[in-house]
Amino acid sequence: METVIAAAVLAAGLVIAALLLVKRAPGLVAAGTAPSSARPASAPAKETSAAKAETDDAMARRQEIGRLEERLVSRESAIDIRIAELDAREVRLEERLQETVEAHERHVRELERLSGLSASQAKHLLLKELEDQIRHDSARLVRQIEEETKRDADRRVRNILAVVMQRLAAGHAAETTVSVVQLPADDMKGRIIGREGRNIRALEHLTGVDFIIDDTPNAVILSGFDGVRREIARMTLEKLLSDGRIHPARIEETYYQAKSELESHIIESGEQAALDANVQGLDAELVRILGRLKYRTSYGQNVLAHSIECAHLAAMMADELGASAKTARRAALLHDIGKAVSHEVEGPHALVGGDLARRHGESESVAHAMEAHHNEVEPQTVEAVIVQAADALSGARPGARGESLEQYVKRLRDLEQIATRHDGVDKVYAMQAGREIRVMVIPGTLDDDGAVLLSHEIAREIEQELEYPGQIKVTVIRESRATDYAR
Incomplete structure (x- = not known):
């Protein structure tokens, strides 16, 4: 490759020199071939000097071309030497590579002779040993993890159950049958009532909830047993207060809007409950x-x-x-x-x-x-x-349910009334916050079997007529007394 490059460079130099000579030649030919009859009288001297200058110039160029040729020849020789060195190095590298391959083959044959195994057998054996080692390490790691899990299982389970119980035992906000809507100003009560009470009548008729407007400052009380109706009434009133326009037509429009919104809230609440x-x-x-x-x-x-x-x-x-x-x-x-x-x-x-x-x-x-x-x-x-x-x-559970004093007294009164309407009952006592009632019967009216049946009848009637948390214990007491006088 280097020889071809040198030859190309030399040929290019020769071509350049030839072109320079050709460029100068037309002037010389023209000067040599001009007719003598056309020359003026003073022409011989000028022509001689011009020819001499041309000759000197041509000689200088020939000398320059000669130097270039010598440089090209010397460079070509250097390139040939370099190519020869590279060829010799390539030969040496091939010899060393061949020696390396032969040495590797001898080494493999020696290893096969010493181990008694071929290369493929040794590879298979090595992979099998590596696989067994990895399996052993993984089994040991699994046993270690199992042991750690068993050691921590009881503690972790106790912690998890404690957290769950704590979350489940969190207090819930107790809701009642009354909702309170705050007013921006106390004079809004008059607008809610309306002329001759037409606004409040429209509200109560649509919602089915009682609107209690009393001396409570800046507040209207909504009373109703149905929580859904009470919530619709609250939303309707709050929308009317924020809008500022309170009249029967606007009340009806706002009521149906609140009812539609609450229906969407109800579905969302049900979906969230199922998710929870x-x-x-x-x-x-x-x-x-x-x-x-x-x-x-x-x-x-x-x-x-x-x-x-x-x-x-x-x-x-x-x-x-x-x-x-x-x-x-x-x-x-x-x-x-x-x-x-x-x-x-x-x-x-x-x-x-x-x-x-x-x-x-x-x-x-x-x-x-x-x-x-x-x-x-x-x-x-x-x-x-x-x-x-x-x-x-x-x-x-503590804190789960609460009831007002009025509801509590009513429940105890209902329990006593259910028991006292039976024949043979003398006195009834409600105990343990209504969790137990004790019924005193007249001994001469009921026998022991009648007392057992009475306890069952009272318990069934309580289940059918009352709603209560937990259970209620019914105890019927029949006391027999023998009396005599010593005279």
């Missing part, structure tokens, strides 16, 4: 009815929050007992759903809820556990008993 309780696949109608429980309370305890809490408790107990956590969780979440429609459908809310569950695709085991949580039907499955226990735990 980790229950999937509920029918859309069941989700909507479940969301209505957000606006229903039982002894001050929010029914939707109570249902979610029961779902968590039932799932934990089912896992501990080896029962179906899915069935227990689902039944516990839906067990009070009948309360959302109890004003529309007659019957105990447990039975109403069971029928709703069956109509909307729930399994028989879920519906049965819902119906049995207040013993309306006899529990037939472990999950039904678990739902009963979860309901009792959620309702009976």
Whole structure:
């Protein structure tokens, strides 16, 4: 390759020199061939000097071309020498490479001779040993992790259960049958009442809630048993106050707007409750009815929050007992759903809820556990008993339920009235905040068997006529006395 380059450079130099000579030649030819008759008298001297200059110039160029040729020849010689050295180095490298390959082959043959194995056999053996080592290390790591997990299992389980119990035992805001709407100014009460009371009559007629406007400063009290209606009334009144226009037509328009918004809130609440309780696949109608429980309370305890809490408790107990956590969780979440429609459908809310569950695709085991949580039907499955226990735990834990003094006194009075209307009852005492009643009977009217039957009758009537958290113990006492006089 270097020889070709040198030859090309030399040829290029020769071509350049030839071109220079050709460029100068026309002047010389013209000067030599001009007719003598055309030359002036003084031309010989000038022509001689010009020819001499031309000759000197041509000689200088020939000398320059000669030097260039010598340099090219010397460079070509150097290139030839360099090429020869490179060829010799290439030969030496090939020889060394061949020696290296032969040495490697001899080394491999020697290793095969010493080990008694071929290269493929040695490779297979090495990979097998590496695989066994990795398997051993992984097994040792797994055993180590298992031992650490077993050591920490009890502690971690206790911590997790403690956190869960703490979260479930958190206090819930007790909602009552009364809502309070704050007014920006006290003179708004007159606008809410309207001319001759037309505005407040329109509000009460549409919402079905009592609007109590009294001396309470900057506040209107909304009173109603239905939590959904009370919430619609609150939203309607707040929208009217923010808008400023309060008249019957505007009240009706705002009422239907608030009702539509609340329906969306109810569906969202039901979906969120199902998500919080980790229950999937509920029918859309069941989700909507479940969301209505957000606006229903039982002894001050929010029914939707109570249902979610029961779902968590039932799932934990089912896992501990080896029962179906899915069935227990689902039944516990839906067990009070009948309360959302109890004003529309007659019957105990447990039975109403069971029928709703069956109509909307729930399994028989879920519906049965819902119906049995207040013993309306006899529990037939472990999950039904678990739902009963979860309901009792959620309702009976400290702080879960609260009731006003008036409600508390009314419940005790109702308990005493149920017991005293039976024949042979002398006195009735409600004890332990209404958790137990003791019935004193006239010994001559009832015998021992009659006292047993009376306790059962009173207990059944309490279950049918009253709603209460936990359970109520009925104790019938028949005292026999023998009296005589010593004279």
